[in-house]
Amino acid sequence: MRLTPAQIASFVRCPRLYSWQKEPPLSVFDKLSDSKEGKILFESIKRAHKYTAYENKVYPWKYLRGYIGRTIAADYNTNDYKELEACKKKIEKTVDYVQEWYQRYYLDDPVGGLPDIEAVQDIEGTSIFGKLPLVLAEGAPALVMVNSVSPKYWKVFLKDDLESRIYLAFATKYFDTPVERIIMYRYFGEGVSRTDFSVSDGNKSVFLILKDVFSAIKLDFSYPIRTESCKLCRYKDVCKI
Numbered sequence: 262m263r264l265t266p267a268q269i270a271s272f273v274r275c276p277r278l279y280s281w282q283k284e285p286p287l288s289v290f291d292k293l294s295d296s297k298e299g300k301i302l303f304e305s306i307k308r309a310h311k312y313t314a315y316e317n318k319v320y321p322w323k324y325l326r327g328y329i330g331r332t333i334a335a336d337y338n339t340n341d342y343k344e345l346e347a348c349k350k351k352i353e354k355t356v357d358y359v360q361e362w363y364q365r366y367y368l369d370d371p372v373g374g375l376p377d378i379e380a381v382q383d384i385e386g387t388s389i390f391g392k393l394p395l396v397l398a399e400g401a402p403a404l405v406m407v408n409s410v411s412p413k414y415w416k417v418f419l420k421d422d423l424e425s426r427i428y429l430a431f432a433t434k435y436f437d438t439p440v441e442r443i444i445m446y447r448y449f450g451e452g453v454s455r456t457d458f459s460v461s462d463g464n465k466s467v468f469l470i471l472k473d474v475f476s477a478i479k480l481d482f483s484y485p486i487r488t489e490s491c492k493l494c495r496y497k498d499v500c501k502i
């Protein structure tokens with residue numbers, strides 16, 4: 262079995278959510294779309310920090326602007342007037358998010374990053390794999406994460422967030438020194454905000470917790486767990502509990 266930290270965290274949050282993510286019901290899945298803006302923002306952050314790390318220079322805004330335009334335009338038929346207009350709006354909105362991050366945060370502290378370090382950890386026959394999105398903040402390694410959860414719900418996700426703790430444990434193993442800091446960019450509504458937080462006990466018990474989680478996953482549970490995060494769940498319309 263191979264799992265990403267996000268899949269493991271999803272199982273702990275709600276086994277039904279995990280089982281549906283493996284095989285999403287088509288009628289619901291059709292309605293869903295993962296946030297393109299979030300993915301582009303995250304990719305932009307990685308590109309800029311990676312460039313700074315290798316070139317020792319600030320990543321030019323025009324490169325990011327071009328990347329955003331090309332990525333979004335690939336999803337539209339720009340020969341069609343209506344699609345072209347929709348494409349322009351989407352580009353404009355995404356450029357706003359990324360530009361806000363670029364001007365407010367990156368230009369203020371254009372540190373080099375070490376994004377996309379592959380990490381694999383085997384625990385009792387299960388492989389956990391993920392890419393570590395790392396930057397050096399104030400000289401120390403920190404994880405960068407991007408999330409679209411609004412501040413209203415953020416505390417629900419932050420509390421005991423297993424995904425972040427798994428990444429911190431991976432990073433700690435990689436650097437052979439405790440990595441405790443997470444830089445979280447959140448985009449929602451009209452803007453991007455940044456929160457720094459530390460999970461100082463993040464590495465102590467996470468691999469022990471994972472052993473229990475893997476045993477439960479192997480039993481194929483799919484019971485629902487109603488929590489505050491149900492309000493944000495993509496399956497809430499069909500989840501009858």
Ligand code: SF4
Binds near residue numbers: 274275278487491500
């Ligand atoms: S709505 Fe709640 S209980 Fe149902 S799948 Fe989503 S998270 Fe689980």
